[in-house]
Amino acid sequence: MSSSGAQPSIFSRIVAREIPATIVAETEHIIAFLDVAPKAPVHVVVTTKDPQYQNVVELAAGNPTLLAELVAVAERIAAERTNGQFRLVFNTGVAAGQTVFHVHAHVLGSSTPTDSLGEDSLGAL
Numbered sequence: 523m524s525s526s527g528a529q530p531s532i533f534s535r536i537v538a539r540e541i542p543a544t545i546v547a548e549t550e551h552i553i554a555f556l557d558v559a560p561k562a563p564v565h566v567v568v569t570t571k572d573p574q575y576q577n578v579v580e581l582a583a584g585n586p587t588l589l590a591e592l593v594a595v596a597e598r599i600a601a602e603r604t605n606g607q608f609r610l611v612f613n614t615g616v617a618a619g620q621t622v623f624h625v626h627a628h629v630l631g632s633s634t635p636t637d638s639l640g641e642d643s644l645g646a647l
């Protein structure tokens with residue numbers, strides 16, 4: 523349940539194993555899974571198990587240690603799955619493309635050394 527008393531977010535339902543996802547990393551506080559609608563050859567969503575923070579600004583203010591853990595997990599995923607160059611994107615707000623109000627990062631990258639993400643993938647996620 524989120525702090526606003528709304529229904530559990532889709533990511534909380536993944537954490538609870540109520541809906542399926544391809545989970546690629548998990549720690550005590552963080553879970554990461556393949557994005558269901560990938561925008562890059564490698565596209566992983568990294569989120570907190572705690573649903574109380576809606577976006578990265580709230581998380582940074584409320585629990586910077588947890589934000590650092592999220593980034594560390596994202597870096598590990600990028601090291602395992604990309605060519606070492608990647609984007610770490612936190613959409614913040616509807617106008618920026620945020621659709622799930624449970625803080626999460628997108629890890630976007632390419633798995634082959636020669637592939638580039640290009641400029642286009644800065645568009646809406």
Ligand code: AMP
Pocket residue numbers: 532541542543555556557558559560567612613619620621622623647
């Ligand atoms: P954002 O638009 O930044 O809030 O990102 C939400 C992301 O969650 C989008 O890229 C969606 O494709 C992804 N997404 C939504 N539902 C699922 C799901 N059930 N499994 C995996 N990814 C999902």
